[in-house]
Amino acid sequence: MESKHDFVNRTLEYILHRVPDTEINGNMLKNSLRIGQVFGLEPRNKKTVFLKILQHYLSTHSITEPLLYTLELLAELFCCDASPVPATMTAAYCAVAVECTLKYLKLSRHHHNPLYLDAVNRIWRVRIALMNSSGSGKESVLLSGELEQWRKDIETSLLDSEVMERLASIDTKRDAMVKVKAFLDEARTDLEPGSLKCSSVAADNDNQTSVFENCDQGPCSVETNIIAGVNEWDESIDGLEGGTSNRASRFNLPSPKRRNLSPLKKYEPKETKMRRKARRWNQLEEATLREGVVKFGKGNWKLILNSEKDIFAGRTEVDLKDKWRNMSRRKHE
Structure with a gap:
């Protein structure tokens, strides 16, 4: 077996x-x-x-x-x-x-x-x-x-x-x-x-040693x-x-444990999500964003974020999009 x-x-x-x-x-x-x-x-x-x-x-x-x-x-x-x-x-x-x-x-x-x-x-x-x-x-x-x-x-x-x-x-x-x-x-x-x-492989415990x-x-x-x-x-x-x-x-190993659920629905108060604290953009982040737009094109925010995630730590795709809109607006003013 x-x-x-x-x-x-x-x-x-x-x-x-x-x-x-x-x-x-x-x-x-x-x-x-x-x-x-x-x-x-x-x-x-x-x-x-x-x-x-x-x-x-x-x-x-x-x-x-x-x-x-x-x-x-x-x-x-x-x-x-x-x-x-x-x-x-x-x-x-x-x-x-x-x-x-x-x-x-x-x-x-x-x-x-x-x-x-x-x-x-x-x-x-x-x-x-x-x-x-x-x-x-x-x-x-x-x-x-x-x-x-x-x-x-x-x-x-x-x-x-x-x-x-x-x-x-x-x-x-x-x-x-x-x-x-x-x-x-x-x-x-x-x-x-x-x-x-695809056929069964005979177990060889001696060969299974590291x-x-x-x-x-x-x-x-x-x-x-x-x-x-x-x-x-x-x-x-x-x-x-x-x-x-x-x-x-995903592929996960099945759990043998079963949960006994109560027929009555438990009331659980909804957690209020705290807004993220605003964080100012530094010159390095702005320069990296400009370079990313030139390299990957406007709109590829996920690709820009992933390519320099060390510099954009804590930022999201929406953050990059909003910042680029503000930078473009400043440029035309």
Whole structure:
């Protein structure tokens, strides 16, 4: 008889490989990770989930820092599966790190730009510096000569105005999207299933032990990192989804518990919704809105909001629409 572990993995494999990317949304990906925490996903299915997450970001033209975390976990899976890390992955990681930093510089080109300084500290002096100091750590496979050269240029830009201007003029977002897509195309070709196993699979408990034990560093920490990262993906993917969730597109494990409902309707006082506190727009937000309208066109408020959700934190599509109307009105006065 087929075990729950085999059934869950076979079902997820069907969903991940046969359902078109356009029909897979953020909720399905998050639920796949949560199911994997309970039943344990096979390494192949873990890779596929992470690749689908990358595809989800690309489909919304969003290059944000959670992408770095996804690529780091994928690198661990490649390491623990004794698979060579493709050059396209290291190139994609470098391009994403650069875009997540320089997008703040392009909005305000001066040495006292707090958002740019925070990004340099967070990404290059902490995240990548820890990878560099970890010696033979699992994530160090993502280090490259190109990444090191970018680190030097970004550090120099904090002191040299000419270097800062040169970096700000580079289209790093397009480069990041091209390189992430190149890695996706290569990785998905390697993972294409010849045919799904529709017949019952014999349970092999010995083979169900984690393949991560093949790592030179001992058992792989991907499981722990997945659990730690689900909340980060929750916030990021929810932002890409526009803050909404389609219950019809979710798949959840059925609950065995039943609720006993009273035949009498309980009176529950309606909650009064408090109006959001008005928040003034700063120059950075206004400049980003103008740039978004030029790039994506007037009316594409959701796309503009999702592409720069770090800067538009706490804003809605309606906020962007109203602000643009006010800015246009001021321009004609």
